[in-house]
Amino acid sequence: MTPEQRVTDNIEQLLEVLPPRIRRPxxxxxxxxxxxxxxxxxxxxxxxxxxxxxxxxxxxxCTPEDLRYVTSRVGEFDRDNxxxxxxxxxxxxxxxxxxxxxxxxxxxxxxxxxxxIDIIRELVESGRNILLLGxxxxxxxxxxxxxxxxxxxxxxxxxxxxxxxxxxxGDGDIPHPGIGRAxxxxxxxxxxxxxxxxxxxxxxxxxxxVIDEIGTHAEAEAxxxxxxxxxxxxxxxxxxxxENLLSNPTLMxxxxxxxxxxxxxxxxxxxxxxxxxxxxxxxxTFDTVIEIEDKSHLVIHHDxxxxxxxxxxxxxxxxxxxxxxxxxQVRKSTRQVRLTGSELxxxxxxxxxxxxxxxxxxxxxxxxxxxxxxxxxxxxxxALQELGSPAVVTRNPEEADIVLALESRLRAEGxxxxxxxxxxxxRSNTQTQIMSVLxxxxxxxxxxxxxxxxxxxxxxxxxxxxxxxxEELLPQNAYVRRLQHELVAQQGLVSRSVGxxxxxxxxxxxx
Numbered sequence: 001m002t003p004e005q006r007v008t009d010n011i012e013q014l015l016e017v018l019p020p021r022i023r024r025p026x027x028x029x030x031x032x033x034x035x036x037x038x039x040x041x042x043x044x045x046x047x048x049x050x051x052x053x054x055x056x057x058x059x060x061x062c063t064p065e066d067l068r069y070v071t072s073r074v075g076e077f078d079r080d081n082x083x084x085x086x087x088x089x090x091x092x093x094x095x096x097x098x099x100x101x102x103x104x105x106x107x108x109x110x111x112x113x114x115x116x117i118d119i120i121r122e123l124v125e126s127g128r129n130i131l132l133l134g135x136x137x138x139x140x141x142x143x144x145x146x147x148x149x150x151x152x153x154x155x156x157x158x159x160x161x162x163x164x165x166x167x168x169x170g171d172g173d174i175p176h177p178g179i180g181r182a183x184x185x186x187x188x189x190x191x192x193x194x195x196x197x198x199x200x201x202x203x204x205x206x207x208x209x210v211i212d213e214i215g216t217h218a219e220a221e222a223x224x225x226x227x228x229x230x231x232x233x234x235x236x237x238x239x240x241x242x243e244n245l246l247s248n249p250t251l252m253x254x255x256x257x258x259x260x261x262x263x264x265x266x267x268x269x270x271x272x273x274x275x276x277x278x279x280x281x282x283x284x285t286f287d288t289v290i291e292i293e294d295k296s297h298l299v300i301h302h303d304x305x306x307x308x309x310x311x312x313x314x315x316x317x318x319x320x321x322x323x324x325x326x327x328x329q330v331r332k333s334t335r336q337v338r339l340t341g342s343e344l345x346x347x348x349x350x351x352x353x354x355x356x357x358x359x360x361x362x363x364x365x366x367x368x369x370x371x372x373x374x375x376x377x378x379x380x381x382x383a384l385q386e387l388g389s390p391a392v393v394t395r396n397p398e399e400a401d402i403v404l405a406l407e408s409r410l411r412a413e414g415x416x417x418x419x420x421x422x423x424x425x426x427r428s429n430t431q432t433q434i435m436s437v438l439x440x441x442x443x444x445x446x447x448x449x450x451x452x453x454x455x456x457x458x459x460x461x462x463x464x465x466x467x468x469x470x471e472e473l474l475p476q477n478a479y480v481r482r483l484q485h486e487l488v489a490q491q492g493l494v495s496r497s498v499g500x501x502x503x504x505x506x507x508x509x510x511x
Contacts, residue, residue, distance in 0.1 A: 011109065013090065014090045014107060015027055016073070017085065019066045019070070022038070022057040026057060035048060035050060036050060036109060037109060040066055040070065040104060040107070045057070067104075070105055074092045078165070078188075078189070080165060081094040081096065084172070086171050086174070087170060087171075087176060088170055088171065088176065089112060089176055090108065090110045090171075091108040092105060092107050093105070112177070114149075114178075116143050117146045120298065120300070120322070123300070124150065125155055127232050130235075130288045130290060131254060131286035131289045131290070132236045133236070133289060133291045133292065134292030138293070139292060141167055144161075144168055145179055148161050148179040148208075149179050149182065151208050152179070152180045153181050157207040158204075158205060158208070159179075159183065159206060159208045160182065160200045160204050160206040160209050161175075161211075162193065162197050163184050164189075164193050165187070167213075183204065185199065189414075190414050191413065191414040194219045194221070197209065197211060197219065197222040198222050200226075201226050201231055208231065208232045209226055209232070209234075209235075210235065211223070211236075212236050213236055213237070214236070214237040214238075215237065215251070215415055215419065216410065216414065217410070218410075220251055223235065223254060223286075224285045237251055238251065239251065242255065242289050242291065242308070246308065249423060249424055249441075250424075250425075254284065255280075255304050256281065256305060256308050257281040258278050258281065258444070259279065260443050261276070261277055261278075261279045276443065276446065277447060278447050280309055284304040284305050288302055288303075288304060289301040289304050299320070300319060314454065314455035315338070316336040318334050318335070318336060319337055320333075320335075321334065368392075368402050369391070369392055370384075370393050370400060370401070370402045371402070371403050372404055373416055374405060374406030374408070374429070375404050375405065375426060376429055377393050379430075379431050379434050383434050389442055397416040397418075398418060400417045402424060402441075404424050404426070405424070406429055410425060424438075424441065449480070450483065453476050453484060454483060454487060457488065460473060460508050461491050461493060464509065464510060471508055471509075472508075473507075476504075476505065481497055481505070485506060493508055494508075494509050494510065494511050495508050
C-alpha cells in the first residue's frame with residue numbers, strides 16, 4: 001500500500017459473525033490486515049487465507065453448528081448463494097449439497113481503498129468515457145468505488161452506481177460510505193443489469209454512471225445508449241486487455257466493433273495487404289481504455305479509436321504506462337504494442353518457445369470448441385461440415401472457446417461458460433441463421449490469419465533488411481504464401497517457398 005492510500009475494512013463486523021472458537025485466534029493474527037477470506041467446509045479444519053499462504057484456525061473439523069452460527073447472523077442468501085453484512089463490503093458465499101443444505105461457506109473480506117485513482121485522476125475528471133480492464137483480483141471494482149466517490153464528493157457531479165449483487169456499495173439498503181454521495185441502484189441479478197442501466201439514465205438525470213462487469217450484448221448496447229445521451233460512463237468489462245475485446249464478438253462494440261472489408265486490387269496493393277482486411281465499424285463507446293496489469297501498474301490507451309485502427313492494421317500503437325514506485329511517486333513511460341502477440345516475434349528470449357506460442361495463438365483462429373446455448377447441436381455440426389471448419393461442438397460450456405446462443409435465452413438466463421469465450425447470437429434456431437453467423441466467423445478468422453501472416457512477414461523483412469540472417473516464416477497455405485512473396489519483393493528482398501505441405505513456408509533473404 002502506498003503512502004497516499006488508506007484502507008477501511010470494518011473487519012470487526014466480519015469477526016462478529018464467525019464462531020467464537022475461531023474469532024479470538026483470528027483477531028490476534030499478526031497479518032489480520034491482509035486477510036482475504038475465511039473458509040468453513042463441513043468436516044474440514046477452518047482455514048484463513050492470505051495473499052501468499054493459508055493458515056488453519058482449528059485442528060478439529062468444521063461442524064454443522066459452526067455453519068449455522070454464521071448463517072444465522074448474516075442476511076438472506078440470494079439466488080447466487082451470496083449474502084452480505086449491512087453497510088460493509090464483506091461477502092458470505094454458500095456451497096450447498098443436492099438437498100440445498102449449506103455444507104460450506106466462504107467469508108470474503110471486503111475493503112474500501114481510498115487513493116487508488118490518484119494515478120489516473122485527471123482522466124476520470126475529464127468527462128471521457130473510461131473502460132477498465134484486467135484479470136480478476138487486480139482491483140477493478142475497488143477503483144470503480146473510488147471513482148464514484150471522487151466524482152460525487154469532490155467534483156460535485158450527479159453520480160449513479162448500477163450495483164449488481166451489491167459488489168460496489170455493499171449489502172443493505174444504505175450504501176457503503178466508500179461511494180460517497182453517489183446514488184446506488186441495486187440490481188437483483190445479473191440478467192437485469194442492462195435494464196437497470198437504462199433505468200438509471202432515463203429516471204435519475206445522472207451526469208456519470210458507474211457500472212461493473214459489462215458482459216453481455218444487451219449490456220454493451222445499453223452502454224452505447226448511455227454514451228450517446230451525453231452521460232459519462234465509467235465501467236469494467238470481461239477481458240484482460242484491449243486485444244481480448246477485439247476477439248470477443250459480444251463486447252467488441254464497446255471499442256467500435258470489427259468487421260471484414262474487401263478491398264479493390266489497387267487499394268490492396270497500395271496498403272500491402274490481402275484483399276480482405278479487418279476494420280473498425282463504428283465509433284467506440286469508451287473513449288479511453290485502461291488495462292490494469294497489477295495494483296500499481298496501468299496501461300492506458302488514450303484514444304481508443306486510434307489504438308483499435310492501428311492494431312487491426314497490424315501496426316504498433318503507442319500506449320502510456322503509469323506506475324507507482326516504492327516511494328509512492330507516479331512514474332510514466334510509453335510502450336509499443338501490437339495485436340495477436342506480434343511483440344513476441346521480436347523478443348530475443350527463448351525463440352523456440354515463442355514460436356510455439358505464436359503457432360498456438362494462430363491455431364486458435366482456425367479451430368475451436370463451440371457450445372450450443374439454446375441452439376441445435378445438429379444444425380451447428382451440419383454448418384461446420386459445409387464450411388469445412390475444423391471447429392467442434394462441445395457439451396461443456398467451461399471448455400468452449402465460442403458460445404453460439406439464442407438471443408432470447410441469453411437475455412433470459414444470462415451468459416454461460418468462461419468470461420473469455422466469444423459469444424455469438426442468432427435470433428432464431430434456423431439452419432440459415434446458424435450458417436450465416438458461422439460463415440461470418442470463418443471469414444473474419446481467415447482475415448485475421450492473413451493479417452497475422454503479413455505482419456509476421458513485415459517483422460522478418462525489417463530484420464533481414466537491417467543485416468540479419470535469412471529467416472523462415474510460419475507455414476501457410478499457397479494463397480497466403482503468395483501474398484508474403486509479393487510483400488517481400490516490394491522491399492527488394494528475395495524469398496522462396498521451402499518444405500512440404502502442410503509445413504511449406506516462406507524463407508526471406510537478401511540477394
